[in-house]
Amino acid sequence: MIKIIDKKSDIIVYKDDWDSLYQKTKGATPFQKYGYIQATIDFVYGDGYSLYFLFIRDAQRKEIVAIFPFVKNKNQILEFFNQKHTDFCIPLINPEVDHFNLYKELADFILNDSTIRGLNLCNLTLDSSMISSLKFHFKLSIVQDINYYPLVPIKASSMDKIFIEGLITVPSKRRGNLKKSYTQISDRCEMKVMSKSDGFEYPEETLLDMANQMISQGIRAKEYFSEQMLSWWKILYENDMLSVAVLYEEHLPVACTLIFKDIEKNECITWIMLYLDSKWNMRSNLYIVNYIYQHGDGTLNLARGIYDYKVTNFHPDVRPLFCVKIAKTNWGHFKNIITTTIHYSKPIVKAWLKR
Numbered sequence: 001m002i003k004i005i006d007k008k009s010d011i012i013v014y015k016d017d018w019d020s021l022y023q024k025t026k027g028a029t030p031f032q033k034y035g036y037i038q039a040t041i042d043f044v045y046g047d048g049y050s051l052y053f054l055f056i057r058d059a060q061r062k063e064i065v066a067i068f069p070f071v072k073n074k075n076q077i078l079e080f081f082n083q084k085h086t087d088f089c090i091p092l093i094n095p096e097v098d099h100f101n102l103y104k105e106l107a108d109f110i111l112n113d114s115t116i117r118g119l120n121l122c123n124l125t126l127d128s129s130m131i132s133s134l135k136f137h138f139k140l141s142i143v144q145d146i147n148y149y150p151l152v153p154i155k156a157s158s159m160d161k162i163f164i165e166g167l168i169t170v171p172s173k174r175r176g177n178l179k180k181s182y183t184q185i186s187d188r189c190e191m192k193v194m195s196k197s198d199g200f201e202y203p204e205e206t207l208l209d210m211a212n213q214m215i216s217q218g219i220r221a222k223e224y225f226s227e228q229m230l231s232w233w234k235i236l237y238e239n240d241m242l243s244v245a246v247l248y249e250e251h252l253p254v255a256c257t258l259i260f261k262d263i264e265k266n267e268c269i270t271w272i273m274l275y276l277d278s279k280w281n282m283r284s285n286l287y288i289v290n291y292i293y294q295h296g297d298g299t300l301n302l303a304r305g306i307y308d309y310k311v312t313n314f315h316p317d318v319r320p321l322f323c324v325k326i327a328k329t330n331w332g333h334f335k336n337i338i339t340t341t342i343h344y345s346k347p348i349v350k351a352w353l354k355r
Contacts, residue, residue, distance in 0.1 A: 043232035080123065111328065
């Protein structure tokens with residue numbers, strides 16, 4: 001049985017079910033935690049979006065076995081909850097029921113809802129069962145790769161070695177360059193990884209000052225650091241969802257990285273970076289590598305987007321992110337084909353214009 005939750009006040013009833021499914025779901029990230037969802041509803045949604053969370057209850061098990069956190073946009077298209085700012089989007093599913101019958105029930109429900117015109121589900125990883133399952137159950141569907149995310153594996157050593165040696169995918173020559181960069185600043189720089197659970201107060205003034213400096217230098221538009229966005233960060237921090245890694249040079253902050261930590265996996269997802277100069281991007285990530293290394297084997301997840309400094313310095317494992325576009329009419333499917341064609345033609349046109 002499927003139930004729609006379209007009021008934020010009703011979601012708290014399912015907090016225990018949410019937390020239980022989060023622990024069971026393969027590939028779940030901190031973006032799927034209840035604390036992230038709860039904080040985001042209050043500070044992000046509006047402007048024609050409405051909640052359309054689908055909770056699926058198994059009659060035999062007498063429990064919630066899946067949660068699909070969807071929203072309906074002003075065009076009556078289903079999207080993942082806050083997929084604009086959520087780097088990895090997946091539903092929460094008990095792996096014992098993650099199969100054909102579950103997705104058939106989901107597809108039948110959506111097809112029978114006349115208020116839904118289609119789906120546009122982004123930021124799915126390659127191993128997500130949704131990609132193949134939805135494509136099978138919805139005939140008017142398109143799957144396109146939309147972005148990439150780099151993973152940097154870190155292998156902790158039992159020997160007394162510098163943490164840079166833990167970057168096992170980085171060639172020795174490049175590791176030598178990273179050691180040199182680190183040595184040049186290590187005597188005057190330090191990083192603090194702040195979180196509520198570790199007793200740190202939210203570094204609001206530091207973040208605000210750095211945001212204002214980025215705006216004044218023309219690095220970011222004022223709209224990017226809106227009051228709404230800054231308030232959202234603070235609530236995420238107070239919910240103990242978000243950590244802030246502050247890099248200091250001679251006791252003055254030069255960069256702040258908002259990160260989501262997965263303690264069990266020893267993984268840090270770098271989300272948003274604030275800095276006085278772009279040179280601090282690589283250096284900040286280097287210090288975060290050190291933070292992970294101190295806790296054992298782990299992963300630096302550089303999240304959505306491929307930037308030269310990420311690939312050149314860290315030689316990451318680059319993986320794709322996908323979008324599934326589904327229409328309920330031939331006209332809707334035609335429009336999806338056009339937008340997909342434009343997406344894939346842009347690089348070709350740009351390359352041709354540069355000749």
